[in-house]
Structures are given as C-alpha cells and as structure tokens.
Amino acid sequence: MKPKGQLFVLSAPSGAGKTTILKRVMQEIAKLAFSVSHTTRQPRKGEMDGVDYHFVSVEEFTGMRDEGMFLEWAEVHGNLYGTSRMAVLEQLEKGIDIILDIDVQGASIISEDDSQDSVSIFVAPPSLQELERRLRGRGTDSEETIMLRLGNARKEMNSAKQYDYLVVNDNLDEAAATLKAVLIAERSRSHRLPSGDPIDLEAGR
Ligand code: ADP
Ligand code: 5GP
Numbered sequence: 001m002k003p004k005g006q007l008f009v010l011s012a013p014s015g016a017g018k019t020t021i022l023k024r025v026m027q028e029i030a031k032l033a034f035s036v037s038h039t040t041r042q043p044r045k046g047e048m049d050g051v052d053y054h055f056v057s058v059e060e061f062t063g064m065r066d067e068g069m070f071l072e073w074a075e076v077h078g079n080l081y082g083t084s085r086m087a088v089l090e091q092l093e094k095g096i097d098i099i100l101d102i103d104v105q106g107a108s109i110i111s112e113d114d115s116q117d118s119v120s121i122f123v124a125p126p127s128l129q130e131l132e133r134r135l136r137g138r139g140t141d142s143e144e145t146i147m148l149r150l151g152n153a154r155k156e157m158n159s160a161k162q163y164d165y166l167v168v169n170d171n172l173d174e175a176a177a178t179l180k181a182v183l184i185a186e187r188s189r190s191h192r193l194p195s196g197d198p199i200d201l202e203a204g205r
Pocket of ligand 2: 010011012013014037038041072073074076077081082083101102103104105106107
C-alpha cells in the first residue's frame with residue numbers, strides 16, 4: 001500500500017516571515033507541495049496568479065465556497081481566502097506532502113476535521129516591534145493595511161500554543177533550519193509507515 005502524503009499547516013501573523021522561510025525550505029525538501037490558495041485580495045507587486053495565489057473576484061470565491069470546493073476558508077484582514085479541497089486531496093493521495101499557509105481560523109478548522117491528520121506549525125516574530133519593522137520594510141502594504149495587520153497580530157499570537165510546533169523567526173537561517181527539521185522529523189514518525197507493511201530488512205541484498 002502506498003503511504004498517503006502528510007498535511008502540514010503553517011500560520012503566522014502577517015510579516016513574521018513565513019513566506020520567506022517557506023520559499024527556502026521548499027527548495028530543499030523533495031516531495032513537498034505548496035497549496036496555492038484562492039483569494040479576493042489584490043495581487044502585490046511581483047505576485048503571480050496561479051503561483052502565489054489564484055486571484056479571484058468575490059463572486060467567483062463565494063460561488064466556489066457555496067459549492068463546497070474549499071477544505072477551509074476564512075475572512076482575513078478584510079479579504080476572503082480559501083484552500084481548494086480537490087487540489088489538496090489529490091496530492092495527498094499521490095503520496096506527496098502538502099503545506100498550507102493559512103491563518104489561525106483556517107488552521108483551527110483543519111485541526112478539528114477528524115478526516116485530516118495534520119501537523120501544525122506557528123511562526124512567530126521575535127517581538128511586535130520587529131513585526132512592525134518587517135511589515136514596513138516589505139513595502140507592499142498601505143499604512144491602513146499595516147495597522148490592521150498589526151492589530152490582528154496580537155490576537156493571532158494568542159493562538160500559538162494551540163499549534164504542534166513553534167518556530168521563532170529571529171535569525172532567518174535558524175528559523176528555516178528549524179522548520180526543515182520539523183518536516184523531516186514528522187516524515188520519519190513510525191506511525192506513518194503504511195500499516196502491515198514492515199520494513200524489508202532484506203532489501204538491497
Ligand atoms: P509573511 O509571509 O509572514 O507575511 P514575509 O515572508 O513577506 O512575511 O516577510 C516580511 C518581511 O520581513 C520581508 O521583507 C522579509 O524579507 C523580512 N524578513 C523575513 N524574515 C526575516 C528575518 N529573520 N529577519 C529580518 N527580516 C526578515
Ligand atoms: P497575505 O494577504 O499576507 O498573503 O495573507 C494574509 C493571511 O491570509 C496570512 O495569514 C495567510 O496565511 C492567510 N491565508 C492565505 N491563504 C489562506 C487560505 O487559503 N485560508 C486561510 N484561512 N488563510 C489563508
């Protein structure tokens with residue numbers, strides 16, 4: 001029996017550095033796919049449709065939502081975001097691990113879904129001051145958006161203890177190494193071996 005892929009859920013307050021860490025780690029770990037979410041948010045400079053997000057209208061989004069096409073969805077910072085059920089399940093069936101970059105509301109929906117065996121990771125900034133510095137330094141958001149995201153960050157930080165792992169993104173190299181270590185360790189857990197399929201000690205003889 002082919003093992004199923006593992007579902008990973010990654011959350012962080014906006015600006016904590018989740019996208020930066022993930023881009024590094026994705027280059028270094030094989031058989032790990034990124035779930036491209038649907039969103040009604042406007043693309044930022046440099047973002048590509050179908051790569052960073054599927055950028056859709058509110059009408060398209062609500063149509064998909066009403067047809068049950070999202071594994072989870074939420075309103076975050078005034079925009080709608082959702083994870084395609086079919087895209088995720090297809091990868092897992094193929095034995096490919098998949099990582100969802102979703103907010104704390106979406107993560108809570110996935111963790112309460114008994115049909116999904118997921119591992120959750122929270123990326124935290126070293127401080128709120130540093131978070132603000134990073135949001136401003138990124139240069140992609142208006143002052144109003146930055147203030148909204150900082151306000152939400154305080155609430156999101158309170159959810160950190162509900163996650164399986166916490167990665168503090170102070171030093172980028174260390175944070176990326178920690179996330180990579182978590183993914184590799186989780187892949188090696190013995191209960192992930194397909195049941196009734198013992199390790200073949202004679203293999204390669
Ligand atoms: P998120 O995806 O969590 O919203 P980003 O990955 O876009 O955050 O990072 C926000 C900003 O912070 C970017 O400009 C990024 O280059 C910067 N950044 C990320 N990690 C660090 C770090 N460890 N130290 C300093 N700056 C960082
Ligand atoms: P951003 O607009 O900065 O790309 O993302 C804002 C927030 O939306 C982040 O916390 C991100 O993790 C979250 N997000 C992105 N895609 C999804 C999704 O499909 N579902 C949910 N619930 N949150 C998402």
